[in-house]
Amino acid sequence: MKPTAFEYFTPSTVQEALQLLESQGDEAKIIAGGQSLVAMMNFRAARPEALIDINNIKDLDYIREEEDELVIGALTRERTLEVSPLVKEKCPILAKAITHIGHLPIRFRGTIGGTLVHADPTAEIPITSVALDAKMKIAGPSGERVLNAGEFFLTYLTSAIEENELLVEVRIPTLPPKTTAWSYVDISRRFGDFAIVAVASVLSLDNDGVCKEARIAMGGVAPTPVRAKEAEALLAGQKITDSIIEEAAIKAAESDDVDPDSDYHATAEYRKAMTKVLTQRGLKEAWTNFEGSK
Amino acid sequence: MKIEGTYTFKAPQQKVWETFNSVEHLQEALPGCEELIETEPGKFDVFLKIGISAVKGKYKGKFEIADPNPPNSYKLIGQGKGLPGYVKGEAVISMSQEGEDTILSYDGDVQVGGLLAGIGQRMIGGISKMMIGQFFKSMDKVL
């Protein structure tokens, strides 16, 4: 379990990194936290000829609030986001979802940019970003472009980032606390393991407790995180009750996009059943916490 | 692992059959195909470079179009080996005309072995399905 030989570069600006991506070609890989890449390299499953280490690009590490968004640099560590008072106040579902990522040492190294580009359909930040319609800013040789989460994730472990591009920033909408019910729930074999199924729920409510808009993202049921569109449509305009929660959960699991695979740890039928159970439990938790905080 | 599914092509069955038997088109559509050489009628050597994200590998393989029953069905038998492991599989490809479309269905078994089987079992099923889907999408473009 020793990696193959590689060239190693440490750019200190985004421009330098982009130049290196261009000159090194498609056998070069960006390394930030390394929490996914290094394991793959040690197994020799990944054999990049060059590593472009962006950990020195300090101006990619920031969190700030701009109007109704949190603007986060791609190099911001998961742990930083987890404990940030700004994140906990303005987008608490992000901080909560991050607590589900592996174990503490992993979160000290892992970055928001890295986990988004890695595009694991069971990963917490991708799922949450799909629930929140986050926007990804990508830098390339011809300038910058912005994709929303729905366009960013293409399939298993594949994002829309081209070989010569770098994800530089993520914009996530803030959640008004008095009118947002939210939750992040998952089920996994052990504490800290990859989720078998995970559900992020965000409900925007009016002053009478009627759900104006529901956003529900599910992970582990398709090649990318997917939104439970039928369930969201069902909840829109409804008062939240246990029975509507259950109806929505059933709709979520029956969605065409929910097409999980079987693997050694769980069957496809189990995953489908857990989609319903977790959506139901997640919506219930969101509602109960919301009512409790009033 | 079992693989099965269908794909609908908006083209007549004869055209689909010919495309699926043409070396040129197969080479274009096979994901990561660098070279495809027909060594004997119906038998091919193939060189692929495929993978997901950073996990890429070069594979050297052979496949065979067996039991041809034009333009309805044939059996595809293949195997490939590379540093990340090996793949072996067979599938029966059948086609039928429905109106102006051709429905292609495949039913078979794929074995993945070596490194990737041992460390990647979580995603192998899904990724195989996806690559098969990619292949059909590419064939669709060709058509």
Added chain:
Amino acid sequence: MSGEKKKWVGSSYKRKEDMRLLTGRGTFMDDILLPNMKHAAILRSPYAHAKILDVDISEALKAPGVIGVVTGEDVKKASKPYPCGVTIPTKYYTCAVDKVRFVGEPVAVVVADNRYLAEDALDLIEVDYDPLEAVVDIEKAIEPDAPVLHENIGSNIYNHRFFKYGTDWDTLCQEADEVVKWKFNFPKYAGSPIETYGVIASYSSFENSYVVYNNYQGPFVNHALTAMALGIPENKMRWIIPTDIGGGFGTKTGIYPYCALMSIVAKKTGVTVKWIEDRREHLLASATCTDRVTYIEAAVRKDGKILGLKDKAMDTTGGYIRPPEPGCAYRSTGNHTGAYDIRNLDREVYIVATNKGLTAPLRGYGCQELYFSTERITDMAAAKLGIDPAEIRFKNFVQPEQMPYTTATGGYYDVGNYPAAFQKCLDIVEYDKMREYQKKARAEGRLVGIGLASVVDPSVTNIAYVAIGKTIEERKNERDKSGSGEAAIVKVDPLGGITVICSTNPQGQGHETVISQIIADEFGVHPDEVVVDSVLDSSDRLYSITTGSFSSRFASSGTTAIVRASRQCIEKAKKIAAHLMKIKVEDVVMEEGKFFAKDKPEKAIKLRHIAGAAHWNQYDLPEGIDAGLFGTSLWTMPTSRPPDGKDRVNSSNTYGFVAEAIVVEVDQETGEITFLKWASVHDAGTILNPQIVRGQVLGSIVQAIGGSMYEEQAYDEHGQCLTASFADYLCPTAMEMPKVDVDHFESPSVLTALGSKGAGEGSSMSVPPAIGNAIADALAPLGVVVDELPLSPSKIWHMIDEAKAKTN
């Protein structure tokens, strides 16, 4: 002997090993650096079953930094296959020769300047395989059309034997009121020590001898077998095991083939070779317990008395069979009927070949497989008869007045009070209260279950058990095998310091600490002053075929050897003291490290002066006393006899007892398990160090939780291993460990010097059945039967789903 109150033994004296282990200053295999040492990497088969047509190493030989490459052809020329305790002539070489028979089997070895370059060269080796169909299912492996792994034996059956004890089964069934039968599946799982295998081998052509550093646990039969495989006299192979080993749990016992393989590599390449196994290699190709299919029947009377058992147990040792197998099936012979007074037993044993990784005496060795079926069928019999599962156990226990008790299969239980120990466990878990709680929970529709297990924990294996693999006819012309010896040397140096060497080389169990406590009590010194050298060196240490640190033997057998060596040394010291004080030996008293005449305690001589006399003034020693001051012992337990003419054997020597009571709740929607309450009671005889024993118990519990719910060396139908990394081979973490109330019930052994029995394996044997019983009890209202492990939430959910579909 064992009844005395001791000052140090029995106290939680702080572990001496911990400071160096916790600060990274231990000496493990990878810490050993020898001059001009090179590094090896192993090319392993990606196929479960294939012919090897060609191995082309030409490109690898040209790669940068490469010293040499060894293939199966070289290994075939340089060694003989390992002999094994079965009559069928399979050939197990340490590298694949004409075929590969499991994924991960070594196919070639590259030696290079460092491990990175060696792995680069592996990529350049071209192996031409002709893949064959694989078989992984035990029952499929013996069907007539199954692919055969070893052509020279013509089938996949390594071993097949029948045993009958007591009344024959058909007669017994007529006496019985009920016959309960079921089929159980036990899984294949590993030990996952933090430290993997490591070997450093070097060869001297001048002496035709080898020096092999390794991290092996024992038994040291491996030393003899490795020498035999290499075709050299045993004294031409020096084995050195460093002070620290990072865990073993049985994976570093049995045959450790890499010692032979790296020796061959060292000889061919002419350099000192170091090989450290990586985690993926360990998960694929080190060793696991056997998986087992058991068909079991219990003939019972309506009052709950079990009249007899009939079982057909089918094990697989994987692609090859290697020593000490067939022990998986036979190590438990003496305690097959466990804690119950069952005189009638009908056994059929199969050990078959499958294209899976190989086995070794994993913690529990055969007993978890055995007790999973016997404890589950006991609960099923209780359910059939309408009797509480605790009550059926009380009905069947061997009673304390029956001790010493010889089992129907030849096991000799010297002491024990199973009913009292079991009752203690029930009291701690508040059994009656928990049954009330369960009633209420069931009324609310919750799935709460209580699982019990009560097992006999055998330790100090008698190597005679291996002979049971052969029939009485087959073993007639062989030398009998027996014994369970452990060795100790206790030396007092010229300045009076005590150093101890014991053949039970530790893997982190705290032997240094316990040995220091024992010596402190024997000699009246402080344990801090005692030095224990844990290095094992075959040139200068005492050892034997049976010695090592396995089957929980240190606590009973190892400590007895230490006590005997100490007392031999003290006897000599007393003789010298008598001579110096000019009194009779019988009048010498030793207390707190001082020797004095029994009526003159104020005129005492210290041990230091006695040692001084023995070393510094050798002329003035009494008649018949040699210079120096030391004691040695290589002690085998007197109960280690060979098997008799009726296939009865005392397969172990000390027999403890473990009771588990586990209360669980199953989440109906997700299949997840929550542990509500857990009591675990152990009779390991005299407790030598409560802190250390507690660590052993909790460790065996968490490993057994692993095997029952999380861990598995899993294969697909083509023999591909699906769990070759810790992402998929799931070891429980601290978060999965429930709170367990551990307690003890000491019935000291009469066979060992301190009354201690083995404590290391215990719960690894009782927890899988207890968890199985608990989940079965929880799901009983749904009509679900639990008959396999591991139980993941997905599996449990499907069991519930199927049961609900049946009732609809």
